[in-house]
Amino acid sequence: MEVVLEVTNIGKEVAGRTLFQRVTFSCTRDTILFVQGGNGSGKSTLLKILAGIYEPTDGDVRWNTNKIGYVPEHFPEGLRFKVKEYLLLTASFHTSAKESELLLAKYMDLFGLSSFQNTPLANCSKGTKQKVGIIQALLMQPDLLLLDEPLTGLDQGAQKAFVSLLHELRGQIPIIFTAHEEGPITQVATETLQIETGKMSIYQPHRQRKPQRLIRVKFQEEQDLAFVPSDRIHFDGKTAVITVEEDKSDNLLRKLLGADCSILEVKVKS
Amino acid sequence: MFHIGSEGEIMIRSSFIQYQMKSYLRSLTFIPPVTLFGAWVIIFYTYSGVPIMSSYVITSVSMYLVMTWVAMNVFSLEDETEKNLLIVQLNGKRAYLIGKWAVCFLVTAVLGAFALVYPLVFSIFKEPIQPVQLMAAIYGHIICGFFGVLVGSFFSTLKIESKRFAWLSAMFVIVISLAAEGIVEKASFFKWLLLPFPPIYQVILHFTDGTPYVVGNGFWLDTLWVMVYVVAGFFLTKKLFLKRE
Numbered sequence: 378m379e380v381v382l383e384v385t386n387i388g389k390e391v392a393g394r395t396l397f398q399r400v401t402f403s404c405t406r407d408t409i410l411f412v413q414g415g416n417g418s419g420k421s422t423l424l425k426i427l428a429g430i431y432e433p434t435d436g437d438v439r440w441n442t443n444k445i446g447y448v449p450e451h452f453p454e455g456l457r458f459k460v461k462e463y464l465l466l467t468a469s470f471h472t473s474a475k476e477s478e479l480l481l482a483k484y485m486d487l488f489g490l491s492s493f494q495n496t497p498l499a500n501c502s503k504g505t506k507q508k509v510g511i512i513q514a515l516l517m518q519p520d521l522l523l524l525d526e527p528l529t530g531l532d533q534g535a536q537k538a539f540v541s542l543l544h545e546l547r548g549q550i551p552i553i554f555t556a557h558e559e560g561p562i563t564q565v566a567t568e569t570l571q572i573e574t575g576k577m578s579i580y581q582p583h584r585q586r587k588p589q590r591l592i593r594v595k596f597q598e599e600q601d602l603a604f605v606p607s608d609r610i611h612f613d614g615k616t617a618v619i620t621v622e623e624d625k626s627d628n629l630l631r632k633l634l635g636a637d638c639s640i641l642e643v644k645v646k647s
Numbered sequence: 648m649f650h651i652g653s654e655g656e657i658m659i660r661s662s663f664i665q666y667q668m669k670s671y672l673r674s675l676t677f678i679p680p681v682t683l684f685g686a687w688v689i690i691f692y693t694y695s696g697v698p699i700m701s702s703y704v705i706t707s708v709s710m711y712l713v714m715t716w717v718a719m720n721v722f723s724l725e726d727e728t729e730k731n732l733l734i735v736q737l738n739g740k741r742a743y744l745i746g747k748w749a750v751c752f753l754v755t756a757v758l759g760a761f762a763l764v765y766p767l768v769f770s771i772f773k774e775p776i777q778p779v780q781l782m783a784a785i786y787g788h789i790i791c792g793f794f795g796v797l798v799g800s801f802f803s804t805l806k807i808e809s810k811r812f813a814w815l816s817a818m819f820v821i822v823i824s825l826a827a828e829g830i831v832e833k834a835s836f837f838k839w840l841l842l843p844f845p846p847i848y849q850v851i852l853h854f855t856d857g858t859p860y861v862v863g864n865g866f867w868l869d870t871l872w873v874m875v876y877v878v879a880g881f882f883l884t885k886k887l888f889l890k891r892e
Contacts, residue, residue: 428735445735453729457673466669469662470736517736 378405380441381521381551382427387436389422396422398435400575402568404521404551409543411563412555414572420555421450423572424523427553442521444471446514450525450555452506460501460509461485461494468516477516484512487538504530511539522546524554528562536561588623589646592630595639604632620646663737663746664753670724671750680716684709684758692766696773699780704854706762707787708825711847713758714792715817718751718799723810744888748796748881755792762788780860787850790873794824794845797880804888820844846876 380403388398396419404410414420425431426438428447456463461481468477485491488508493501498509507530514522528536543552543565556562570577595616596602602610602617611618621629623645630640671677687709691702725733734743763784766772802817823830824844830837849869853862 425731428731429739430731430734444738447732447735449728449732451728453726453732455726456729457670466662466666467736513732513736 378407380405381408382441382553383439384427385437385439387423387426387433387438389419389426389431390434391422397572397575400436400570400572402570402577404553406551407548407567408551408553409547409565409567410551410553410577411566411569412553412572413569414555418572420572421525424525424553424555427521428523440521442519444517444519444521446517446519446522448510448514448522448524448527450529452503452510454499456498459495459497460490460505463498464509464512464516467513471517480516480518481512484515487542488512488535502530504532504535507531508535515542520550522550522552524552526555526557528556528560540565590621590623590626591642591644591646592619592621592626592633592640593617593642594619594633595641597637601636601638602633604636605629616641663733663742664749666733667721667724667746667750668753671721674720674724676720676724677717677754680713680720681754681758684713685761688762688765692769692771695769695771697766697771698856699772699774699776700784700854700856700860702766702772703763703784703787704851707784707791707851707854708847710755710759710762710788711791711795711825711845712821714751714755714795715799715821716795717754718796719803719814719817721747721750721754722800722803740889741885744885748800751796751800752792755789755796759785759788759792774858777860779862783853783860783862786870787854790850790877791847793877794847797877797884798845801880801884801887804884804891824848845880846873849873 382404384400384402387400389396396417397414400423402410412420412423422431424447426433428445429440430447458466464481465474465477468481485494488511490505490508490512493505496505498506501509507527511524511527514524527539531539540561543562546552547565552565554562554566568577568579593616594602599612602619605617605619609620619629619633626643630643633640688706691705730743734740737743737746763781767776798817798820802813802820805813805816823841824847827841827844827846828848830841846869850873852869853866855863
């Protein structure tokens with residue numbers, strides 16, 4: 378299948394600090410890529426490089442596209458247009474007015490924006506602006522869609538509508554998105570990119586993970602629990618709550634009893 | 648590899664110019680420079696019977712100042728996110744920059760037309776204008792406007808530490824370029840140092856009031872240098888913009 382986007386060993390340095398390095402992947406029309414990484418790992422910067430806004434410090438990006446749709450994390454403040462006027466004006470950079478009007482009506486309806494079409498953007502809420510940001514990218518009828526935290530500020534209905542729209546677009550254009558945590562949008566992903574390692578892999582949805590249990594224990598000394606990984610334990614005075622995978626819980630309980638801890642509670646993590 | 652056909656580029660430019668014009672007009676930042684220029688032209692022509700070319704030289708120099716102001720306003724219309732979004736929507740920084748310049752040139756055309764036509768409509772000059780004088784005056788207003796756009800866009804692109812320094816630097820260039828001839832007369836070794844500054848003197852030098860008006864000997868050579876300067880200036884600013892943004 379034709380490669381739409383090819384990224385080879387790119388890295389980005391900002392003010393002497395390396396955000397990421399040796400990121401390599403390629404996208405075809407079937408790709409829906411979930412970019413994962415911690416705060417400040419450069420997810421938004423990577424998307425800006427893919428959108429052609431920034432240049433990478435190292436490496437090479439090759440596009441086989443005519444139009445890119447880009448949804449920024451925060452929609453610009455202080456735009457001097459009304460909702461419909463802005464969307465038609467930016468859509469007319471690429472498509473005819475008649476074509477844009479039809480598509481616009483469809484998306485306005487989908488996101489429940491019909492009653493806001495003559496509202497100045499400056500008066501819109503964060504969620505409404507985010508919807509406008511998504512619609513402007515879709516109206517371009519892009520060959521590549523880049524979404525930076527697209528669900529931020531959207532209500533449940535709009536989130537659902539947007540995720541089902543992404544399902545519809547699956548196989549038509551490559552989609553690359555970032556998200557802080559797993560949620561409805563990540564279920565659409567086909568692949569994932571760990572920005573820290575720079576490698577792409579098949580996406581394993583969260584729901585396929587093993588069920589978890591919470592164990593509440595009373596301990597004598599904090600160092601008695603040193604064998605529990607720090608990201609799995611939460612201390613509260615002389616008690617602690619430990620998260621453990623269900624099939625490992627019996628083994629952990631034995632260890633805890635051996636370390637003179639009292640088991641206060643064991644329950645399934647919801 | 649962005650592929651855009653020529654039809655696409657025309658479509659981009661016209662609708663982006665519309666976007667920019669609406670945004671500029673609604674920002675109201677056009678009011679101070681445009682009002683000042685309009686009022687200045689009207690006050691300047693309060694008395695009739697004035698010489699043609701030495702009046703036009705004043706409005707040409709005013710165009711230089713006002714268009715620097717307008718260009719700096721136009722180039723700071725958007726915040727960073729809106730600019731980034733426009734660059735993606737327009738398929739690149741080049742179309743964005745050209746759209747900005749197009750808006751500045753439109754404003755140059757409107758202000759220049761006003762400055763040229765106003766004294767003719769109200770018969771303010773002491774004698775009828777000759778076609779060659781009119782041509783020279785049009786050339787002078789357009790070139791001075793272009794110099795202003797160049798200085799304004801160059802210093803907006805340069806992103807000197809703060810906006811205040813960008814303004815100060817632009818004002819410095821304007822003052823030096825206007826005073827260039829006087830500086831060179833006092834100390835000729837400045838001649839080469841002043842080469843990077845807009846050659847405004849080479850334009851206004853030819854606005855003489857002799858009757859009949861004749862184009863001086865050095866006019867074409869000076870015009871050639873002015874053209875080379877304008878083309879090189881816009882080329883350099885484009886390179887700088889593509890590199891820095």
